Amino acid sequence: MQSCNLNCKGCASVSPLAEEAFVDVCQLEKDVKELAKKLTIRTISIDGGEALLHPKIDKILYVVRNAFSKTQLVLLSNGLLIFKMPDSFWRALKECDVWFSVTIYPPFKNKAPEMFQYVRTKGVKVYKDDGYHDGYDMNKDWRKCLYSPNKTYGPAEEQYKKCDMKVCVLLYESHLYHCPMFYWKYYNRYFHEELELIKGYNIYQHGGWELMKAVTSPMPQCAHCKIPWERDTWDYSKREKSEWVEE
Numbered sequence: 001m002q003s004c005n006l007n008c009k010g011c012a013s014v015s016p017l018a019e020e021a022f023v024d025v026c027q028l029e030k031d032v033k034e035l036a037k038k039l040t041i042r043t044i045s046i047d048g049g050e051a052l053l054h055p056k057i058d059k060i061l062y063v064v065r066n067a068f069s070k071t072q073l074v075l076l077s078n079g080l081l082i083f084k085m086p087d088s089f090w091r092a093l094k095e096c097d098v099w100f101s102v103t104i105y106p107p108f109k110n111k112a113p114e115m116f117q118y119v120r121t122k123g124v125k126v127y128k129d130d131g132y133h134d135g136y137d138m139n140k141d142w143r144k145c146l147y148s149p150n151k152t153y154g155p156a157e158e159q160y161k162k163c164d165m166k167v168c169v170l171l172y173e174s175h176l177y178h179c180p181m182f183y184w185k186y187y188n189r190y191f192h193e194e195l196e197l198i199k200g201y202n203i204y205q206h207g208g209w210e211l212m213k214a215v216t217s218p219m220p221q222c223a224h225c226k227i228p229w230e231r232d233t234w235d236y237s238k239r240e241k242s243e244w245v246e247e
């Protein structure tokens with residue numbers, strides 16, 4: 001699910017500019033089975049946009065867990081739909097042993113204790129408890145990941161070394177992608193631009209080693225990525241180019 005029920009300025013998933021589209025669960029099932037044959041993965045995050053908008057989110061949890069029995073699974077959400085989720089959703093989280101990570105955005109800060117408490121009453125593990133999550137300080141920590149086709153911020157290798165998004169390898173429609181730069185396709189479509197998109201690697205056409213090597217190497221686009229990212233104050237998106245691209 002690439003779109004989102006929130007609308008954050010400079011969203012790294014470019015969700016404010018994305019169309020409403022749902023991951024095909026049958027295809028996903030085939031893809032994760034194929035991936036599991038090729039790679040051992042320590043942690044898989046299931047996210048969006050907003051993952052809870054997917055009408056088959058329960059099924060997705062089972063599909064991923066069936067393929068990756070030993071991997072830590074984390075479901076990322078902005079929490080806005082928590083109180084509306086059916087029992088089957090909470091059951092799936094528990095049965096599939098999935099951590100639930102709720103990012104609290106500034107407009108909903110007051111609701112945070114209630115949200116976390118509600119998740120705990122459902123018997124589900126909250127990822128924030130692990131000390132990892134940054135939810136409460138989103139306003140302070142909001143980061144703008146800017147790209148510029150016209151500027152070079154440093155050699156690609158150096159920018160890649162400094163980038164902490166490089167661990168966010170994405171699986172989408174049978175392809176693996178390096179990082180959220182994949183989502184810049186929504187930017188292109190919305191603004192009728194032609195930013196060069198990152199290459200995806202078909203998981204059926206490459207071996208595990210080849211895939212790993214491909215998605216953990218610097219790309220030409222890294223030179224145009226402004227790393228480290230600027231700190232910024234969280235706000236709603238106005239869907240302006242400057243939220244994502246520096247002229």
Ligand code: SF4
Pocket residue numbers: 004005006007008011012013014015016048049050078
């Ligand atoms: S909640 Fe997350 S995915 Fe949704 S717009 Fe905000 S940053 Fe993007």
Ligand code: SF4
Pocket residue numbers: 159160163164165166178179180181219221222223225227
């Ligand atoms: S293009 Fe390179 S530097 Fe930019 S987010 Fe992706 S991996 Fe990081």
